[in-house]
Amino acid sequence: MQRHPAETPSSYYYYYNRAAQAESRTAAAQEPARVDRSSCGSSWARDSGANKATVAPNTWTATRWSSAADAPAAPPSVDASAFMTQVGKQAAAAPPPMRPPSSNKPTTAPAAKATAGPPPLLPAPRSHLRDRHLLVLDMDETLLHASVTPTSSFDQRFRVRMDGGQCIDVYVKFRPHVEEFLAACSRHFEVAVFTASIGPYANQVLDHLDPHGEYVHHRLYREHCTEIDGSYVKDLSRLGRPIHRVAIVDNSPTAYAMHPQNAIPITSWFDDQTDRELRDLIPSIERLARLPEVYDHLERHHGPNSPLKATAGRSPFSRR
Numbered sequence: 001m002q003r004h005p006a007e008t009p010s011s012y013y014y015y016y017n018r019a020a021q022a023e024s025r026t027a028a029a030q031e032p033a034r035v036d037r038s039s040c041g042s043s044w045a046r047d048s049g050a051n052k053a054t055v056a057p058n059t060w061t062a063t064r065w066s067s068a069a070d071a072p073a074a075p076p077s078v079d080a081s082a083f084m085t086q087v088g089k090q091a092a093a094a095p096p097p098m099r100p101p102s103s104n105k106p107t108t109a110p111a112a113k114a115t116a117g118p119p120p121l122l123p124a125p126r127s128h129l130r131d132r133h134l135l136v137l138d139m140d141e142t143l144l145h146a147s148v149t150p151t152s153s154f155d156q157r158f159r160v161r162m163d164g165g166q167c168i169d170v171y172v173k174f175r176p177h178v179e180e181f182l183a184a185c186s187r188h189f190e191v192a193v194f195t196a197s198i199g200p201y202a203n204q205v206l207d208h209l210d211p212h213g214e215y216v217h218h219r220l221y222r223e224h225c226t227e228i229d230g231s232y233v234k235d236l237s238r239l240g241r242p243i244h245r246v247a248i249v250d251n252s253p254t255a256y257a258m259h260p261q262n263a264i265p266i267t268s269w270f271d272d273q274t275d276r277e278l279r280d281l282i283p284s285i286e287r288l289a290r291l292p293e294v295y296d297h298l299e300r301h302h303g304p305n306s307p308l309k310a311t312a313g314r315s316p317f318s319r320r
Contacts, residue, residue: 120240121224125190129217133289134241135189136234137216138250140197141268143182143278144174144205153271158204172205175269181278182215188289192218192239194248196225196232196255226258233258244293249281261295 125132140146147154147170154171161167185191195202199221210216225232236246236259248256249264256263264284266277288297 118238121220121238122192122218122240124240126217129190132188132190133245133247133294134192134239135185135285136192136194136236136239136246136248136250137182137185138248138252138255139193139195139202139205141251141270142175142249142266143178143193143209144172145270146170146172146201146205156205156208158201158208160198160201160204162198162200170201173271174209175278176273176275177279178209181282182210184282185285186215186217188286190218190241191216192220194220194224194234196222196234198222235259236262244295247285247288247294247298261298264298 122134137143148168149171150169151171151173153173155174156172158170158172159167160170182191193202193206193216199219202219202221206216206219220234222232224238226235226238227233231254234248234250234255236248236256237243239246243259243262246259247262247264248259249266250256251266251268253260253263253265264281266281269275269277284297288294291297
């Protein structure tokens with residue numbers, strides 16, 4: 001291939017007159033720099049073909065994308081675009097960073113939503129119940145006693161289908177004065193039965209006790225409890241009612257351990273037909289219904305056996 005006259009010193013003298021050697025010598029002195037620049041350009045042109053990946057300008061590109069397994073073999077501008085698109089998708093999926101409110105602007109609504117808890121367990125109260133306190137009633141050992149073993153005396157037998165399809169017979173004995181107590185509660189309170197038992201069993205029992213839905217306005221089951229250290233706890237703050245207007249009647253201190261100041265304790269009942277606790281509670285709950293808050297009355301009602309004193313300074317879930 002014929003070279004350009006400027007590529008070698010010998011070809012330079014071939015094309016110029018000897019009479020101008022002084023000027024040629026000066027030009028020749030400058031020619032190596034032109035040759036070097038041309039050689040660098042030619043070398044880059046040759047290397048940018050088969051060995052383009054080893055050229056310094058492309059080394060950064062290869063290293064930059066070598067850690068991305070899905071980066072295509074494409075010019076740097078395309079790779080950068082794909083990278084930014086992926087970053088944009090990740091940023092859209094992630095929640096925006098929380099910024100502190102400025103001194104002259106109120107806190108925005110999205111910040112308030114970030115701290116919102118789960119929806120309440122109960123729907124809004126019906127119109128005729130809006131001004132009433134909520135009275136939460138436990139079921140087993142408070143209103144009745146149930147057993148899967150046949151007994152000599154029982155009030156009702158229920159066949160309960162379990163989640164696995166198995167059917168079992170449950171024998172139920174109702175606590176004395178239970179219907180009188182439920183009727184009194186429904187006259188003065190919004191009533192919810194909250195049990196740690198399963199729904200298929202609880203519904204059959206409550207359908208028998210309250211077939212027309214006159215006494216019990218809401219039903220809550222085991223899945224509505226809060227499980228703590230294997231115990232089912234009834235979190236009254238999740239019911240959707242002002243906590244100072246909620247009271248619970250329960251035989252188990254563990255069940256109301258999160259809100260002992262809202263509790264009306266009652267002894268566990270199994271088969272004593274002379275028991276009168278439900279009847280004896282009626283005057284007390286009637287007084288409670290007339291007060292704006294439940295706390296003052298419940299403290300007087302508890303006396304020295306107040307759940308507040310019983311649980312003071314210790315966790316109700318501590319193992320002993």
